[in-house]
Amino acid sequence: MIEIDVCLARNTGFRLEVNFSAPERGVTALFGRSGSGKTTIIQVVAGSVRPDRGRIAVGDDVFFDSEQGIDLPMERRGVGYVFQDARLFPHMTVENNLRYGERRSRRARTIRFDAVVDMLGIGHLLKRRPHTLSGGEKQRVAIGRALLSQPRLLLMDEPLASLDEMRKGEILPYLERLRDELLLPILYVSHSVEEVLRLSDAVAAVADGKVIACGGLADVLSQPELLPVLGRFDLGTILDCTVTAHDEEFGLSTVSFPDGELRVPLVGRPVGAAARVRIRSRDVSLSLSRPIDVSVTNRLSGTIASITRAEGPFSDVEVALAHGKLHSLVTQESVQRLALEPGMAVWAMIKAVTVDSRPAGFNSPGAEFRSPSPVSRRHQPAATLPALRVIAGGTPPRETS
Numbered sequence: 049m050i051e052i053d054v055c056l057a058r059n060t061g062f063r064l065e066v067n068f069s070a071p072e073r074g075v076t077a078l079f080g081r082s083g084s085g086k087t088t089i090i091q092v093v094a095g096s097v098r099p100d101r102g103r104i105a106v107g108d109d110v111f112f113d114s115e116q117g118i119d120l121p122m123e124r125r126g127v128g129y130v131f132q133d134a135r136l137f138p139h140m141t142v143e144n145n146l147r148y149g150e151r152r153s154r155r156a157r158t159i160r161f162d163a164v165v166d167m168l169g170i171g172h173l174l175k176r177r178p179h180t181l182s183g184g185e186k187q188r189v190a191i192g193r194a195l196l197s198q199p200r201l202l203l204m205d206e207p208l209a210s211l212d213e214m215r216k217g218e219i220l221p222y223l224e225r226l227r228d229e230l231l232l233p234i235l236y237v238s239h240s241v242e243e244v245l246r247l248s249d250a251v252a253a254v255a256d257g258k259v260i261a262c263g264g265l266a267d268v269l270s271q272p273e274l275l276p277v278l279g280r281f282d283l284g285t286i287l288d289c290t291v292t293a294h295d296e297e298f299g300l301s302t303v304s305f306p307d308g309e310l311r312v313p314l315v316g317r318p319v320g321a322a323a324r325v326r327i328r329s330r331d332v333s334l335s336l337s338r339p340i341d342v343s344v345t346n347r348l349s350g351t352i353a354s355i356t357r358a359e360g361p362f363s364d365v366e367v368a369l370a371h372g373k374l375h376s377l378v379t380q381e382s383v384q385r386l387a388l389e390p391g392m393a394v395w396a397m398i399k400a401v402t403v404d405s406r407p408a409g410f411n412s413p414g415a416e417f418r419s420p421s422p423v424s425r426r427h428q429p430a431a432t433l434p435a436l437r438v439i440a441g442g443t444p445p446r447e448t449s
């Protein structure tokens with residue numbers, strides 16, 4: 049585990065007081081509003097900012113322990129750091145920027161130059177200088193430089209924040225490959241719920257210098273009470289599912305989860321693979337009787353667990369299913385008209401077209417590491433995915449059938 053238990057008082061009055069742990073594999077997102085303390089957490093882990101007291105450890109490696117007087121300097125922590133802006137050396141070629149990361153490393157070289165260049169698709173840029181690169185290309189080089197420092201932990205502080213939507217879309221598949229091919233834990237700072245959903249499997253929600261919730265993505269981001277502190281995002285329910293069928297004719301897949309099946313837009317994963325489905329609360333409507341002649345594809349029966357006033361004219365209705373739960377955002381007027389109250393049996397209706405699904409990361413509950421399969425790769429932008437290569441000399445990824 050990555051354990052972070054620190055206190056730090058800034059002279060501006062800001063106080064960081066966090067105590068949480070993150071899995072030592074996969075991507076853990078630090079998610080929260082601007083000024084909540086996400087970057088400060090990254091800085092204390094990197095060693096660029098010293099906490100007043102506490103302990104930071106990654107597995108058996110203790111980076112900081114105020115009681116034992118341990119405070120490893122940055123260069124001995126073995127962390128790679130990717131910032132919002134690429135911060136490449138302007139006078140060096142791309143190749144020399146990458147080699148710089150490699151030369152600085154004190155750790156055994158398990159992540160090889162050729163493999164990183166290949167994985168990030170930057171082979172054609174090696175002789176160029178940073179000022180001739182696009183924002184997305186610069187960020188890919190910055191990620192490569194961080195990887196070649198042979199980190200045991202990668203820290204990424206809003207690596208996509210300075211990029212426009214198109215560039216973000218270009219670079220996200222590379223980050224997914226990084227997550228899926230290198231068994232390297234990543235702490236990933238983001239404001240963007242879309243990025244968090246796509247990349248991470250665990251989330252630490254940060255507000256006012258504290259980690260107010262931490263755990264699996266589905267658990268943390270489905271808590272309506274976090275909405276006011278985390279800022280607005282489309283709240284919903286995140287379900288970890290298994291793909292059970294594809295219907296190419298209608299462009300739909302069927303995914304199953306413990307409470308039943310859902311028809312969703314085609315998922316780029318083979319039958320049997322894990323897929324993560326997000327159902328926005330505002331896309332779930334409720335019916336007191338079994339819906340029969342309605343166009344809505346997905347219907348699940350459950351019982352109202354709670355009704356919480358949300359922003360504006362809305363209420364969040366939590367519906368308990370046999371195993372999990374679902375959230376529905378309805379108007380307070382509907383709550384009154386239907387006399388909704390906890391304990392009532394309801395049918396939740398979800399349109400297939402409103403369900404977001406994405407391949408689940410290897411770290412998602414119940415899912416083991418999988419190499420991207422031919423089906424999933426067919427649905428990725430082909431130009432951004434060079435041939436897969438296991439990084440020679442590194443720990444080969446575990447395969448499951």
Ligand SMILES: Nc1ncnc2c1ncn2[C@@H]1O[C@H](COP(=O)(O)OP(=O)(O)OP(=O)(O)O)[C@@H](O)[C@H]1O
Nearest residue numbers: 058059060062080081082083084085086087088089
């Ligand atoms: N060097 C510093 N000295 C004093 N206060 C600082 C320093 N750096 C940051 N702060 C303050 O600490 C608080 C947390 O800042 P931090 O950068 O960690 O937030 P953040 O969640 O990463 O925000 P953003 O998403 O905007 O980057 C803010 O109130 C900020 O003003």
